[in-house]
Amino acid sequence: MTEIAVNRPELKRYKPSRLGLPRWRRVWLIAQRDIIGYLKTWGFWLSFLFPIILFGGLAAFNAADIDINPPKYETVLDETNFHGDRLLAFQEEREEDVRRATVSALASTLPKEDREAFRGLVEEKGPEAGLAELKARGNMVAEQVDFPEPSMIFVPAPAPTLDELRPYLAGDRKITVDGEDVALNGVTVIRGTRDAPTMQYWTRNFNNAPAERLAKSYLRELARSQYLESGGLSLDGYQDAVKGRTDIKVFDPTKASATSDDDDAVSGWDRAPFLIGAALGFFLLFTIFAGSMALLTSMIEEKMNKLLEMMLASVKFSEIMLGKMLGAAMLTLASVIPYVLVGIGAALYLYFFGTPEQSEAMATAFPPSTIVFSLLYLVLGYMFYATILISLGALAQSMQDAQTLSLPMVMVMMAGFFVIQIGLTAPDSSVVTFASIFPLTSPFAMMIRLATDPPLWQIMLSLALLFASVVGTMWLCARIFRHGVLSGGGLGAIKAWFNRTVLRRAA
């Protein structure tokens, strides 16, 4: 053995806390070890870089201007010499409707006082003029919007008969459009008479056939029109009679008065708090489960490394547990930080630079109480699930054990997912109310209920139950840990304990 002197530096001795509280230096060292351990894995970097890769890929895709669903070239063989032109006109009307609907949705980003004039402009000069006007005003949303391209483009038939068109449909021959050779996707064949047309659609691409849907709609409109005419009525007359009569505005009594006009009606932005609540619920669901699952893996790794026993001569179990929870929480938050920053940035932008409606929507979605409650539910929810999964990790003897044990947790996660979905359409349903108080689902379900301003006692009860559950699971976790790790007991030992204590059977 080489004689090399080993200096023995002074150790800093910590007095034990009278209250049994953890020493944060040791907690931080455990957390730090876990964080560095994870940073050395490929999995962490893949999940961390995933959003960047995804958004980068989408941006590159967008920049390359790749059309994932290019318009299809269609033609019509009209044996009636009547319905072909009308079918094309019907298609143009539908495309115009889509453009108007797009501009109408964008109008909600304008201040209320400008909307009437804008509607007049669209009525008079068409949706293209409306979109140009919005872009000229520097409307950021409109700048990102273009009218959708038509899903199909009708071209003159390259041959007069269906038989002669077959090579085109089979892809053996191409048609030339603007000097470019393209494939003919389908042929709509119109037969019968002017009063009783029938249609067939010929194509090899029968899974994606917009022309078939167009033909169906056209025939439905034609049938309705003929029926009305048989009674001395017209389709135009019917549409004029209906127009404007089914337009019901929804008002929020907390925001509108009896004399309010249509512009005070509930808009998409009034629904934003619900959507943001659901997004927060999903965010909490994802974050809590990602962190807790990371802890489960970490605990199994720790058991397999067999280092816990050595560490316990220097560190309290509660410090190991807290260190691991802190480490996993920091890693999970690091992996979701890009999303959080984008979300905060968007909310702040809309609050400070958006229209009054947008600003109000952000203020409604993020009152200080929601921010405080969200943080409380995030911390308590994470601690609750983290301690459960640490206990499962302590009981598991292998990865297979851990997967079996974590299955019920995954089912709970799915339940949380469904509760949030129910909450989107029925935030006041009894299922959502129960889920917002029940500790296993309250961190997610209460997020969506906060938008409906639930009674304070329900929030407090929910938080109290969650807190009590955290304390209970931590107490249980310490015992399971002692049993599972130090006494070498696994699931078999728990079963033996159950038999002995509950069923009163001999071990």
Place this chain on the structure above:
Amino acid sequence: MSAAPSILSMSSVSKSFGGNPAVRNVSFDVAPGEIVGFLGPNGAGKTTSLRMALGYVKPDSGSVSLFGGEPGEATFGRVGFLPEERGLYKKQTARESIALMGRLNGMSKRDAFMTADQLLDRYGLGEAKRKKNKDMSKGMAQKVQLLSAIAHDPEFYILDEPFSGLDPVNQQVLEAMVREISERGRTILFSTHVMEHAERLCDRIVLMARGEKVFEGSVQEALDFAPRRVVMASEKAGLADAVTPVATEMERLETGALDLLLRRDAKVPDILERCVDAGVRLTRFEPTRASLHEAFVALVGEDVRADLEASAATPAEEVA
């Protein structure tokens, strides 16, 4: 036993798991500066006793005192523990593993890494400082774990089966480490089922069998319990008849000599006197030194011999 206050004192300690007693009414003390061997076959209750000594497991009855108080946070930094089941964080380097334990025990980051480097150099692992634990041989990894346990230079070392899994060369290195730690005035309690290590290292031993303490004392005191053997030879006949009354077993070796297992009350002068009286002239008289293993068997009875032999044949880490 030293008059100085004990580092560890276990008093009438018992522990059962699921109704099965693991340790029964065990008492022993470890005085400052001692090397105490905690011996017994697998399943004797050694690991459970050590876990109770550290406060990991609470005894069902009896009491444990470590540095005069309850084991726990107050004794952090004063104890270095090497558990029977070994492991390291696979992605850490050797120096990171040692430094982590040093820091958890109160060393500054700088001191911890400096000590880690010095320890690795001293114990022949200087080249492996920045090697990841997963890339190390089993022997190297075991040394790194031992260095992690001693990085903070504790006053009291508890080593659970430290020699298991090591090749003979590394066993010698570990023995040298234990002696060196002891020479610095540190106290060591180590468990083993290999009696030879205890014979070479220990001031005192505690023998355990089936959860109970069967002996506590010096190695020599334990050896006194071992049956003595003597090999005798004579050119004339009559030797066997002369010594039969003092032997419990007798075997004739290929050389013609007799291998005698002596009765406990047999004394060497009596044996020689019997030979003279019988007119037997001895050409060979070789008393053989009894081993601790034989002493152990004598103390606990033949039925534990099988346990002991099974332990010697089974790597400790394979035993739950």
